[in-house]
Amino acid sequence: MNTEVTPEQINFYRENGFVVIDNFLTPEELEVWRKAVDEAVAQREDFLMATREARADKVFYEQVFIQRINLWNDHAKMKELMFDARLGKMMADLAGVDGIRIWHDQALIKPAWGNPTGWHLDNPFWSFTSRDSLSVWVALDDVTLENGCLYFLPGTHKLGGWDVTKIGENVGDLFKIYPEWINMKAIPAPMKAGSCSIHNGFTAHGANSNMTPGPRRAMTCAYMPDGSTFSGRKNILPQEYFEKLKLGDLLDDDNQNPLIYHRTKEYVTA
Numbered sequence: 001m002n003t004e005v006t007p008e009q010i011n012f013y014r015e016n017g018f019v020v021i022d023n024f025l026t027p028e029e030l031e032v033w034r035k036a037v038d039e040a041v042a043q044r045e046d047f048l049m050a051t052r053e054a055r056a057d058k059v060f061y062e063q064v065f066i067q068r069i070n071l072w073n074d075h076a077k078m079k080e081l082m083f084d085a086r087l088g089k090m091m092a093d094l095a096g097v098d099g100i101r102i103w104h105d106q107a108l109i110k111p112a113w114g115n116p117t118g119w120h121l122d123n124p125f126w127s128f129t130s131r132d133s134l135s136v137w138v139a140l141d142d143v144t145l146e147n148g149c150l151y152f153l154p155g156t157h158k159l160g161g162w163d164v165t166k167i168g169e170n171v172g173d174l175f176k177i178y179p180e181w182i183n184m185k186a187i188p189a190p191m192k193a194g195s196c197s198i199h200n201g202f203t204a205h206g207a208n209s210n211m212t213p214g215p216r217r218a219m220t221c222a223y224m225p226d227g228s229t230f231s232g233r234k235n236i237l238p239q240e241y242f243e244k245l246k247l248g249d250l251l252d253d254d255n256q257n258p259l260i261y262h263r264t265k266e267y268v269t270a
């Protein structure tokens with residue numbers, strides 16, 4: 001796993017709000033990730049979370065992507081892959097923070113002939129306040145302009161606010177909130193299987209439809225800088241935990257948000 005980021009990559013990320021890392025996984029590691037993700041997704045059946053409460057929305061959302069959250073909760077190999085401290089360090093280096101917690105992992109599989117992913121920002125959905133949140137998006141298949149590669153609006157991580165735009169049926173609803181972005185040029189991020197992109201939680205991004213007969217598989221993980229505090233949103237927090245939290249509380253529960261890397265503290269390993 002190529003988790004050493006260069007000063008150029010860090011600068012690019014900080015300036016643009018995203019960066020593509022080619023050949024992130026070796027061909028052997030890619031096979032391990034594919035097998036683990038395929039297994040963990042199959043075992044989850046059509047449940048969004050390991051708690052098996054909410055079934056996925058087959059009518060609309062599953063045609064954008066098959067989304068299965070926190071595979072680390074119910075698949076040992078996924079836990080080992082997601083808890084890799086090298087990944088945490090890479091995120092800490094890019095974000096310029098000391099410690100990194102998992103907010104949630106998620107498989108995002110755009111099915112054959114699947115719908116586009118509407119433009120959105122991520123962090124407004126999540127339950128914490130930070131300008132330094134970020135996600136890694138690992139391509140498990142070659143990702144092209146034809147099958148739904150990601151697109152980014154460069155620099156929007158410095159501008160985006162807290163309004164939530166649902167990933168709904170209108171690809172461009174985000175531009176109703178940010179009309180000043182309407183003439184921006186979106187940058188596509190096609191990549192080979194095993195490469196990855198990292199984007200900030202406030203970078204506007206979306207994906208085109210999948211115009212091919214094969215799935216576009218991606219494994220992603222969203223990260224919260226250690227020290228982040230509660231924003232008031234429930235998102236994926238369990239009800240009992242959510243009810244105990246007050247605005248501004250530190251989110252430091254290792255069972256919910258494992259600390260996978262810290263420059264000085266002890267951290268969790270799988």
Ligand SMILES: O=C(O)CCC(=O)C(=O)O
Pocket residue numbers: 065108110117122135137205206207218220
């Ligand atoms: O995979 C996609 O189509 C969207 C990915 C995304 O929104 C994300 O990783 O934050």
Ligand SMILES: [Fe+2]
Pocket residue numbers: 120121122205
């Ligand atoms: Fe997103």
